Every structure is written in C-alpha cells, then in structure tokens.
Amino acid sequence: MGTTVGAAIVYLEKMKVSEEDKVSNGNNLVNENSEDEEEEAGAPGVGAVKKKKKKKKPKKKNKSAASTQSNPPRVPLDQLFPNGHFPVGEECDYHDENLKRNTDEEKRHLDRMNNDFLTDYRKGAEVHRQVRQWAQGWIKPDMSLTEITEGIENSVRALTGHDGLTEGDSLLAGMGFPTGVSINNCAAHYTPNAGNKITVKQNDVMKVDFGVHVNGRIIDSAFTMTFNPVYDNLLAAVKDATNTGIRTMESYEVEIGGTTNQVKPIRNLNGHNINQFQIHGGKSVPIVKGGDHTKMEEGETFAIETFGSTGKGYVRDDLEVSHYARRIDAPNISLRLTSAKNILNVINKNFGTLPFCRRYLDRLGQDKYLLGLNNLVASGIVEAYPPLCDIKGSYTAQYEHTILLRPTIKEVVSRGVDY
Numbered sequence: 001m002g003t004t005v006g007a008a009i010v011y012l013e014k015m016k017v018s019e020e021d022k023v024s025n026g027n028n029l030v031n032e033n034s035e036d037e038e039e040e041a042g043a044p045g046v047g048a049v050k051k052k053k054k055k056k057k058p059k060k061k062n063k064s065a066a067s068t069q070s071n072p073p074r075v076p077l078d079q080l081f082p083n084g085h086f087p088v089g090e091e092c093d094y095h096d097e098n099l100k101r102n103t104d105e106e107k108r109h110l111d112r113m114n115n116d117f118l119t120d121y122r123k124g125a126e127v128h129r130q131v132r133q134w135a136q137g138w139i140k141p142d143m144s145l146t147e148i149t150e151g152i153e154n155s156v157r158a159l160t161g162h163d164g165l166t167e168g169d170s171l172l173a174g175m176g177f178p179t180g181v182s183i184n185n186c187a188a189h190y191t192p193n194a195g196n197k198i199t200v201k202q203n204d205v206m207k208v209d210f211g212v213h214v215n216g217r218i219i220d221s222a223f224t225m226t227f228n229p230v231y232d233n234l235l236a237a238v239k240d241a242t243n244t245g246i247r248t249m250e251s252y253e254v255e256i257g258g259t260t261n262q263v264k265p266i267r268n269l270n271g272h273n274i275n276q277f278q279i280h281g282g283k284s285v286p287i288v289k290g291g292d293h294t295k296m297e298e299g300e301t302f303a304i305e306t307f308g309s310t311g312k313g314y315v316r317d318d319l320e321v322s323h324y325a326r327r328i329d330a331p332n333i334s335l336r337l338t339s340a341k342n343i344l345n346v347i348n349k350n351f352g353t354l355p356f357c358r359r360y361l362d363r364l365g366q367d368k369y370l371l372g373l374n375n376l377v378a379s380g381i382v383e384a385y386p387p388l389c390d391i392k393g394s395y396t397a398q399y400e401h402t403i404l405l406r407p408t409i410k411e412v413v414s415r416g417v418d419y
C-alpha cells in the first residue's frame, strides 16, 4: 500500500511559497558546494552563476574558467560542481496528517538512501535553471523558432556533457523531450520541423517547455515569454496558479487591445507523474476540480503544470506533428516496411522511450523517414503528440515544475529565482 500524500488540488494548495521566501529571493536553494569548495560556482539558481569572493584575494575579479558559466552556456555541470553535489531544490513540509514524516526515523533513513536518483534530478534541474536563465535574456522578438530551439538544445547538451551524436549517447543525458515553443493560442507540443521559418513576434505569448534528463531522470519545467506588458496579468495568474492551486486563476482579468478577458484554466491539460525514461507515468493531476481521484504516493515524481487561456479553456489537436515517443507498451509486431524498421532502430538506439522530434532525427543524418515514422504511429509502436491549441485569437500561458515526493518532505527540484 502506498502512502497517500493528498489529492492533486490540495497538494497544489500546499505548494504556496511563504511570504518569507518571496522577500528573500524567491528560493531557498542551498549550494552544498559553497561550504567546502571555494573555487566553485556561486549560489545556485537563476542569476547566481557569479559569486563575489570573500575578503581573500580582493583583486582577482576574473575567476577561473571552471567556476563560471559561459555565454552562451557551454561549461559542463561536472566542471562547475567537481564534488558532484548539485543544488537542492525548494524543500516543503508535508501538511496535516503527513507532517510527522519530517521526524519519523524510518522516513529519514529512506530519505538518505535514493542518493543517485536525487543527484541525477538535481543535476538536470541545475542544467534547466542555467539554460533558461540564459534563454530568458537571449530570446528577442523576430528570432526564428528554429534558432531558439537549437540554442536551448545545444546548451542543454553541452551542460550535461552529451552531444547525443554518437550511438546511445543521448540515452545517458541530454534533452528529456523536445523544446516546445508554442505561441499564442497554441498551448503545448509545438516545435519547428525542418524548413520552418516562423519567428516570434513582439506581441506573441510563447510557452517555452523543455526537458533535461540525466540517466532517464527527466526534469519537466516550463515558463512563458512575452515582450509586451499587456500580458502581465495572464502570466501572473498562471504563475500564481501553478504555485497555489487553481482557485486563484479565475480571479484574474487581463485587458488586451481594449477587451477585458477572464483568465480560464485549460480544463483538458493536466500535470502528470514521471517515471525513469517515461515522461507520463499514467497518473494525471487535473487543474480543475472534478476529474481524477488518483492519489499521489511517496517516492513518486510529478510535473505540476498549469495553463491559463483567454479563449475557451479547452485545447484540441492542431497543426503539423513534431513530437513523438515510442510507447512503453509497444506491441512486438513484425514490421513490413523497411523504412519503418530502420527508423525504429534509430529510435531504439538514441531515444528509447524518451520523446523526440523530427529535428532530432535530422541531426542524426536521417532523411526520408516520414513514411516509416507514420507507419510506426499507425502500428501503435510510436505515439504522435500533435500541438494542442485553444481557439484562434486566444492567448495561453503556462508555468511548470517537477516535484519529488521524498519520504520526509517534498522537493520542488526545478525551483529557481525566476519562477
């Protein structure tokens, strides 16, 4: 029997950050490294790549190359954290009947085990924070979506130390799933395919959703980028809702071009549990009341994501597919098409059950694979994840974090100073 830690909505409610956290810097991450190794990176999290030296050697302004992240980010995390201790995420107490977990000797013992798993997640989370910090400053209107996604993906690969170009390398660490750059009414699962020339515009609302994995432990975290303050309330509503639970969202309004819009939660998009090499483990975390009654259990990992919209608050499949993943329960059938067999081999060697996109096949030198790939989808071996969009003319926003339900406390492992 697993331990129930509370229904999703209740859980979200308890994710609320304290006022104390807000006045400091929005995060209480601990850099374990700074305590014993002077030469290393500074406080973790966004905006913390550089650290002031103490009174010793006041003249030395340029720190050694190994201690500072580059611009664009290319210094591997192993070089920034040579002792292998990565920043701990935001640690939150369980509540009510679960609060005693904190002090329970057995739970504390369980928490001390599981170390490789925790280290892998924390390393992926630090890669996510460093890459998104850079991306938030670098992305500008009129850049192409191809340039944006390649910039993020090349950074993630460099920081994890795996370029994913040699056989099996991308299964060790790298992209956990394709970089979503879904714009305006599109909420999720849009990434450019080859030849896409679309640019992000000054008045666009872009959801940037990327995954980092280390040994199959996937960090799934997303934020929303805008270049016009008219959308500030839409983003505030969704950021708040991701942290405090859904009650908040409908109390916000956003005035866009003289029209006042109520912000609606998108009712058919859900958070989800995450297993090793499996981005959705079968449990969902509804963002509106009245759906799923599944309980979260000790030891599980969840992506907590909230979407808000000025449209219907309901998404449907739209546009060309870019995202795919081999099904974990794929039928073991014999394929008749040579091109399907070939591309399945490439998928097995490079992605296993991790999601991938057409661009990832292109960069491995594959071409003319579409017939084979479509055949794998039709055969039920690969699942296609089409873009999910609300009605034309609407604007959607998203914030997402990955949380670890540790025996004694819950850890918002992807927390940064930005969101």
Ligand code: HZT
Pocket: 177, 178, 180, 188, 189, 209, 220, 269, 270, 271, 272, 279, 280, 283, 284, 303, 305, 323, 324, 325, 355, 356, 385
């Ligand atoms: C699918 C394919 C990917 C999981 C949520 C999500 C991005 O909508 C149960 C609940 C990456 C992720 C996913 F390439 N999806 N989080 N971040 N998309 S989902 C889903 O398919 S399944 C939600």
Ligand code: MN
Pocket: 209, 210, 220, 221, 222, 305, 400
């Ligand atoms: Mn995501």
Ligand code: MN
Pocket: 220, 271, 272, 303, 305, 400
């Ligand atoms: Mn997710």
